[in-house]
Amino acid sequence: MAIDLHKFANPARFLRITAVIFPWAAALTLLLLGIGLYFALFVSPEDYQQGNTVRIMFVHVPAAWMSMSVYSMMAISAAVGLIWKHPVADLSAKAAAPIGACFTFLALVTGSLWGQPMWGTFWVWDARLTSMLILFFLYLGYMAIWESYDDPSKAAKAAAILVLVGAINVPVIKFSVDWWNTLHQPASVATMDGPKIHSSILTPLLIMGTAYMSLFVTVFIIRVKAEILNRRLRMMRLVQLED
Amino acid sequence: MTRKRRRLYFVVAGMAVLGLAATLVLMSFEDSLVFFHSPSDLVEKSIPAGRNFRLGGLVEEGSVIKDGVEVRFSVTDLAETVPVVFRGLVPDLFREGQGVVAEGQLNEQGVFIASNVLAKHDENYMPPEVAESLKKAGKWQPKGEKQ
Secondary structure, three states: OHHHHHHHHHHHHHHHHHHHHHHHHHHHHHHHHHHHHHHHHHOOOEEEEEEEEHHHHHHHHHHHHHHHHHHHHHHHHHHHHHOOOOHHHHHHHHHHHHHHHHHHHHHHHHHHHHHHHHHOOOOOOOOOHHHHHHHHHHHHHHHHHHOOOOHHHHHHHHHHHHHHHHOOOOEEEEEEEHOOOOOOOOOOOOOOOOOEEEHHHHHHHHHHHHHHHHHHHHHEEEEEEEHHHHHHHHHHHHHHHHO | OOHHHHHHHHHHHHHHHHHHHHHHHHHHOOOHHHHOOOOOHHHHHEEEEEEEEOEEEEEOOOEOOOOOOOOEEEOOOOOEEEEEEEEEOOOOOOOOOOOOEEEEEOOOOOOEEEEEEEEEEOOOOOOOHHHHHHHHHOOOOOOOOOO
């Protein structure tokens, strides 16, 4: 296990593997986003209660899924970085943060735009909405920590601790709608007795979910590559200074 | 024990303690974390008249009476029912048999005077034709069964 992780922790090998994946991920993103949005906006039917407003869900729900998945992935990366000091782990968490923050922001904004016509309010302080806002602040705090240290290794450590502490929030977001009564509706897709969404609405939702995942992989590869090159540049400068 | 092993144990133990602490905090704040109280909660906890809180449940079938800007309806959780009076515009999703959350206070007569009414959506999404055929086939599940 430790040997396998070491393989991925090698920056040169990481760059080689991701260079192969990148064009495929980029193409898949465009393809799936195109198909997904076409189905979501034109093909899928209106909802029996919400009418056309249901279409906001196709942008909102996958964004919310990604906001939590990206954070979980950052927490794992941060833990690996903290425990095994693998060179790519910290960079991968750092690279993922702004992408996750964007997904969270998108989920908050689209949710708010849906809430106004459906609930009758842009925002309420129920457990789901509040824990989602906390997630957004955790992302911002994480990025701020990276900016506030001059020494990347110190920044990585402090940021990793913040991500791990904040990871408690992820199950709270997921189960908030089950543990407490909220204005936000309970889970529709990942439920014990199967999805509560008709297949004509569920299919475009799942296509959009896959498109977002693929979008994440694409942007993530670009950002990790930039981080790795950035670090090499830093090392070169340090060597030059010593000469 | 290697340093890596020690760091691993430290992180795992730290997460376990944090998780436990978070659980305890969330459990002790349970009352303030709920967004609304059901009509049954009202009977159980006997909230005094004049105190602001949120009442949530289903709009009882056949209970909505609109009179100008005033709307009268009953909120039910299929066990207890509370009459509500609201002056103002109700949201699009406000319908009989659908979820609703009203903000306001009880008066001396036990009528809930709402200052704001929010509609609550449930987890079901389907096209209108499917909803129709479900109703025709008698497979329509009445809402609020879980509560």
